[in-house]
Amino acid sequence: MSGPYDTLDRVAQIMIALVALFAFANGAFMLIAPLDWYYAIPTVPASGPANTHFIGDIGLAYLSSAVMLGYAAVNPKMRWMAALAGTLWLLAHGILHIYETIVGICSPDRFVQDIPGVLGPPVFVFVALAILFIRQKAAPTGLPKSLFLGFIDRMIPDESQYVHEIARAPGHALEKFMHFMPASSHRHAAPASVLGAARIGAVLVEDCGPCALTCAQGSLADGVSKETLNAALAGGSGLPDDEALAFRFGEAIARQGADADELGDEVEARFGRTVRLELAMAAAMVRAYPAMKRGLGLTKACSATALTI
CATH class of the missing domain: 1.20.1290 (AhpD-like)
Structure with missing residues (x-):
């Protein structure tokens, strides 16, 4: 993961930044003018009457995602976990729409209209993270222990014993070691x-x-x-x-x-x-x-x- 950002790294960075901007704009719109937002999105009125407090609550969720994604976009190689955390609400929102379509609460036509704004953002972030991980550009910090140790075993199959010893040590020693690795x-x-x-x-x-x-x-x-x-x-x-x-x-x-x-x-x-x-x-x-x-x-x-x- 060493080296300056190359073209594909920048593509991933821009994708995360765009989702952060989308989440910020949508969240700010919901907070500042909840009723205008309610009527501006064609599929929203079909979901029930407007509730300005509830719209504001969701706006805060979008703004929270925007903050985490914006933080991640500055240096996604090291801050990919922030990007993942910032996408959880967006992903959960998309899954809810899929569920409501499957059980018949929402019509397929309405779901298709919602896809760009509901499923597009989390897909964008996951594609960006895939670009980094497939090319081994993301920091190891935050990886599950089993995945990290498996990677180390493949990279240095005969010399990974000391890393396994660190992993077995108490006090989250491996996590601290993983933070050190990018600096070296x-x-x-x-x-x-x-x-x-x-x-x-x-x-x-x-x-x-x-x-x-x-x-x-x-x-x-x-x-x-x-x-x-x-x-x-x-x-x-x-x-x-x-x-x-x-x-x-x-x-x-x-x-x-x-x-x-x-x-x-x-x-x-x-x-x-x-x-x-x-x-x-x-x-x-x-x-x-x-x-x-x-x-x-x-x-x-x-x-x-x-x-x-």
């Missing part, structure tokens, strides 16, 4: 290959081969070439100039080397302050994984691992 792969301005090199450089210092391979697999999914990643896994020799600098910077941070400042200045001069921050953040945080494994006695040295993808 944060990328916005840095080129994917540069960030990947810094992460691998840092984790190799920790002498955890599987961790280095996991970093490489993440960068591979981010579009970095196998040639570049294998060069980094081999110790950085043969890397292009930019990636070699990032690799050395990651190494220096991990070993707390005196040259970290100088290398950081060079990174900043070449890429800017934001990229320096992203590389420093990645190199510092990626070390948590091998440190966790080492603390649990589960570390596998680089020398015992085939470092190639």
